Amino acid sequence: MSIIVSAIGQGLTWxxxxxxxxLTFRILDFPDMTVxxxxxxxxxxxxxxxxxxxxxxxxxxxxxxxxxxAGLVTGLLYTKxxxxxxxxxxxxxxxxxxxxxxxxxxxxxxxxxxxxxxxxHFLESLPPYFDSVxxxxxxxxxxxxxIVYFLQTNLxxxxxxxxxxxxxARSLGISTDAMQIMGLGVSNGLIGLxxxxxAQNNGFADVNMGxxxxxxxxxxxxxxxxxxxxxxxxxxxxxxTIGSILYxxxxxxxxxxxxxxxxxNLISAIVLALFMMFPVLEKRFRIRxxxxxxxxxxx
Amino acid sequence: MTEPIFELNDIVVTVNHGTPExxxxxxxxxxxxxxxxxxxxxxxxxxxxxxxxxxIGGNLPVTSGQILLNGKDITNMSVEKxxxxxxxxxxxxxxxxxxxxxxxxxxxxxxKRGQRRGFAPCHxxxxxxxxxxxxxxMNNGLEHRLNTATGKLSGGQRQALSFLMATIKRPDILLLxxxxxxxxxxxxxxxxxxxxxxxxRNHLTCLMITHHLDDALKYGNRLIVLDNGRITYDIxxxxxxxxxxxxLLSFFxxxxx
Numbered sequence: 001m002s003i004i005v006s007a008i009g010q011g012l013t014w015x016x017x018x019x020x021x022x023l024t025f026r027i028l029d030f031p032d033m034t035v036x037x038x039x040x041x042x043x044x045x046x047x048x049x050x051x052x053x054x055x056x057x058x059x060x061x062x063x064x065x066x067x068x069x070a071g072l073v074t075g076l077l078y079t080k081x082x083x084x085x086x087x088x089x090x091x092x093x094x095x096x097x098x099x100x101x102x103x104x105x106x107x108x109x110x111x112x113x114x115x116x117x118x119x120x121h122f123l124e125s126l127p128p129y130f131d132s133v134x135x136x137x138x139x140x141x142x143x144x145x146x147i148v149y150f151l152q153t154n155l156x157x158x159x160x161x162x163x164x165x166x167x168x169a170r171s172l173g174i175s176t177d178a179m180q181i182m183g184l185g186v187s188n189g190l191i192g193l194x195x196x197x198x199a200q201n202n203g204f205a206d207v208n209m210g211x212x213x214x215x216x217x218x219x220x221x222x223x224x225x226x227x228x229x230x231x232x233x234x235x236x237x238x239x240x241t242i243g244s245i246l247y248x249x250x251x252x253x254x255x256x257x258x259x260x261x262x263x264x265n266l267i268s269a270i271v272l273a274l275f276m277m278f279p280v281l282e283k284r285f286r287i288r289x290x291x292x293x294x295x296x297x298x299x
Numbered sequence: 300m301t302e303p304i305f306e307l308n309d310i311v312v313t314v315n316h317g318t319p320e321x322x323x324x325x326x327x328x329x330x331x332x333x334x335x336x337x338x339x340x341x342x343x344x345x346x347x348x349x350x351x352x353x354x355i356g357g358n359l360p361v362t363s364g365q366i367l368l369n370g371k372d373i374t375n376m377s378v379e380k381x382x383x384x385x386x387x388x389x390x391x392x393x394x395x396x397x398x399x400x401x402x403x404x405x406x407x408x409x410x411k412r413g414q415r416r417g418f419a420p421c422h423x424x425x426x427x428x429x430x431x432x433x434x435x436x437m438n439n440g441l442e443h444r445l446n447t448a449t450g451k452l453s454g455g456q457r458q459a460l461s462f463l464m465a466t467i468k469r470p471d472i473l474l475l476x477x478x479x480x481x482x483x484x485x486x487x488x489x490x491x492x493x494x495x496x497x498x499x500r501n502h503l504t505c506l507m508i509t510h511h512l513d514d515a516l517k518y519g520n521r522l523i524v525l526d527n528g529r530i531t532y533d534i535x536x537x538x539x540x541x542x543x544x545x546x547l548l549s550f551f552x553x554x555x556x
Contacts, residue, residue, distance in 0.1 A: 152420055153420055155417055155418055161408050165393075165396065168395055169397075171356075171378075171386070171395070172409055172411075173413035
């Protein structure tokens with residue numbers, strides 16, 4: 001039981017990372033690699049801020065700002081520097097590694113005896129692992145609500161249009177550069193925020209914790225899409241978080257089969273690849289048809 | 300005589316500067332557009348029709364010369380800023396609309412052409428009645444598909460939408476870049492008729508590139524022909540009304556020789 005609760009808590013926390021990536025990957029149609037640097041940057045900034053005496057809440061917000069700044073750099077390199085977005089992301093991701101080491105002063109910092117968002121009377125009174133579930137729900141609901149509101153503002157509609165048809169957006173007077181910089185900034189801010197929450201959940205920050213983040217975040221997006229199919233924009237945002245939780249269940253299942261934690265990145269990649277190939281596989285093996293047949297009674 | 304709303308003064312655009320392939324794709328072009336002008340533009344491939352529109356729209360910087368709007372110099376104004384007074388419909392139906400957004404969302408975007416977009420809610424629902432009314436004038440069923448993703452529309456509906464988006468907020472200058480060329484003859488004719496209705500009814504100032512000599516003769520009050528980056532022919536008023544297809548054709552043959 002507790003292992004399932006723990007998976008849900010992790011899924012919710014990582015859902016924020018998925019939502020962040022959704023803004024660039026799905027709305028702007030960008031492969032943004034910056035996330036592998038901004039996730040540990042959020043963690044590092046948060047832990048370093050807690051070490052220097054900031055309250056966990058303030059430290060978590062600082063993580064958002066740190067991630068956002070890195071995202072803005074990617075945006076400027078791409079729009080003003082005319083560097084392809086994939087390469088711009090890789091540059092910032094690489095540079096972030098050094099910056100993260102600077103922020104923490106070492107490769108790994110523990111929060112063992114430090115305050116975190118999870119260490120308060122209410123959350124500690126809950127059964128084990130429910131603390132991360134409650135905190136995760138609160139943050140996911142706030143983030144999702146803010147994004148849903150933003151997307152139906154005039155600015156949000158211009159943001160969506162920029163990803164959908166940049167030529168048209170420009171011909172309507174929308175500054176696509178500004179939209180793309182903003183999107184990369186907010187997206188990486190959310191990913192930094194996710195990094196801060198994961199660090200507080202795990203009780204430490206590590207410079208290497210960014211490896212594979214993009215695969216996990218993509219898996220949340222793709223699993224949500226494969227499971228739920230055709231959805232409105234708002235439903236798709238919620239589907240990301242549910243996809244993130246389902247991804248945790250899949251990982252849990254695979255670990256139960258006897259793989260160990262060292263295989264995690266290999267498993268993540270395979271899970272993502274399988275889900276991304278789902279449309280092709282479905283066509284070839286008629287999966288839905290077979291599933292439906294297995295569910296109904298034979299005459 | 301009224302003042303021109305828009306002027307091109309001695310516009311030159313040179314490409315491959317400093318190489319043996321150096322060429323002026325706009326070669327000392329002068330053009331004065333007057334309020335209410337509906338100008339049809341003819342010219343063979345490579346004559347400079349698209350270049351002319353890209354110069355007007357700001358997508359292509361000019362090498363020398365001056366662009367004036369109501370007498371004010373806008374030669375170096377950015378593409379985004381020019382959208383405050385300028386709108387454009389492209390030949391490709393895919394160019395002018397956002398495919399994953401609905402028809403209503405596209406219209407709402409275009410209503411704020413050239414304006415600041417802030418954090419105020421866009422209130423899509425309060426616009427629906429107005430959008431229904433606007434789209435019904437195109438007579439192609441668009442008004443029943445306001446909540447459909449634009450990518451699912453037919454080419455004709457999509458292009459009709461592009462035209463509405465370009466005119467929903469009155470532009471000082473409307474550029475139509477062969478906007479009916481990608482459609483089948485019947486649909487093309489319907490859109491052209493609707494286009495002409497809108498332009499004449501609202502007294503829009505419009506420049507329209509076309510490949511159809513018939514359309515160029517039938518519509519508009521003025522006709523220009525481009526060749527090798529120059530305006531070689533420019534007639535208006537009665538002179539244009541009396542122009543026959545044979546005369547126009549013979550003029551084209553002169554160019555070829």
